[in-house]
Amino acid sequence: MRHRLLVALGIGLAGLTTLALSQSPPPDTFSIREAVPADDVVHPGSYTEWWYVNIVNPTTKETFIVTFNSAPIHTTSSFFYDKFGNKSHLIGPNSSFTFTGAPSVCSTAGCLVYHASSNQWHLNYAANGVTADIWLKNPRRGVTSGPLNYEGQTMSWTNPVATSVTSGWFWPANAPGPISVNGWRGYHDHNWGNFDLSNQNYAGWEWAGSHEPNGGAKVMGGVIDGQGHWHGTIVDVDPALGTRYCRSQSTLAANALELSDWAVIDDFEYPRKVVTRCTTGSSLPVQTYTVTSPHKVLGFLFEFTESIGKTGTPGSAALIEHFRTYAYAGS
Known part of the structure; x- marks a missing residue:
């Protein structure tokens, strides 16, 4: 042990x-408040920053996860847990990150974009043999929290989508076809700060x-x-x-x-x-x-x-x- x-x-x-x-x-003093989409923008100067999305079938527990990492190393990863208990994790390089000042992230691996007119998040993804086109609808907001100070580092966190209902599909690497996520649940958060x-x-x-x-x-x-x-x-x-x-x-x-x-x-x-x-x-x-x-x-x-x-x-x-x-x- x-x-x-x-x-x-x-x-x-x-x-x-x-x-x-x-x-x-003393008690922790980092701020906590209800998240808003405007919190989910890029934070220039951060040593570390990533965006995370999970899509879950609440009945079968099938799970699809995507991350976009813009700092310190440009990478992307995906996870797929099938209904039979098999699990895969793929990671690869990512580049050409673009930011508009709006709640979004785009790169060679795809985009996660907030559409204010419909209050939906759209994930479009293609990397490491995995593709996806998924909408997170009717999002229920979590919080924006931070900066948390520890060991000379600072971290902040927002989860503008604590849960949602999803539609669309993803296609795992080497799978025979796409998997529908209609009626599944979706989550999104985003971490940034001067931490390693x-x-x-x-x-x-x-x-x-x-x-x-x-x-x-x-x-x-x-x-x-x-x-x-x-x-x-x-x-x-x-x-x-x-x-x-x-x-x-x-x-x-x-x-x-x-x-x-x-x-x-x-x-x-x-x-x-x-x-x-x-x-x-x-x-x-x-x-x-x-x-x-x-x-x-x-x-x-x-x-x-x-x-x-x-x-x-x-x-x-x-x-x-x-x-x-x-x-x-x-x-």
Whole structure:
């Protein structure tokens, strides 16, 4: 068993938790507000920036994911998880990024564009033998959060599409034909800032997003710094109640983030259960995510899982990430 982080994450390290709380650390002060499409523009000067889209069949859990990475390296990647449990991940170079000042990104791999007149997002993609033409309709907004400061780095995040209903198709590499996504659910977020994924001075992050059967969504995401402290955002999107959110900080509450039921995939330890709670801001229900089908991704000086999962709501369909730098693997 690899080392476990000695941190206040509610995983049995009460002594350190008590010490952290006794020092009365200040609460996180990064801003959180409901996202608007205008947040989803390029941010010049960012060391790292990417756009992410996932499309999920809530019944079969088939999943299609696309990323556009404009900094520090121009790349694109796609994931396809079929209904039989097979998973593929393709990554390749990307170039000729163009930005208009509007909520959009275009490159040799395709475009993700917001159409204000119809309030829809359009993904057009062709890279690594994968093609797609997908619309994200009736989007329900998540939040824009940041900048979060940690280990001399800053990260901001927006998810203008916490969930949506999709139409169109994608065609996986080497597949006999396209797959319709009519009636599936879609999510989109965008990260940027002066941070380096490979920086070994921080531990990593936790992220999860769920398409809920009532048409809403649950989202959580945040960073674990080099001292093992969790700095997160929790979002609950309900068709009746709107977009609600709060901060989640482990130095204010030892159980703000709980990782449990650890398992191993390809020599990488990950939690099959993730629980998050509010510590400041709105009081939202506790969010619980459970991994049902893991998938590991190997990066440069880091590893992470991009796994299929669920919340406690029957019929939910979630994706769950557990990201760790090599210096903190096993935590």
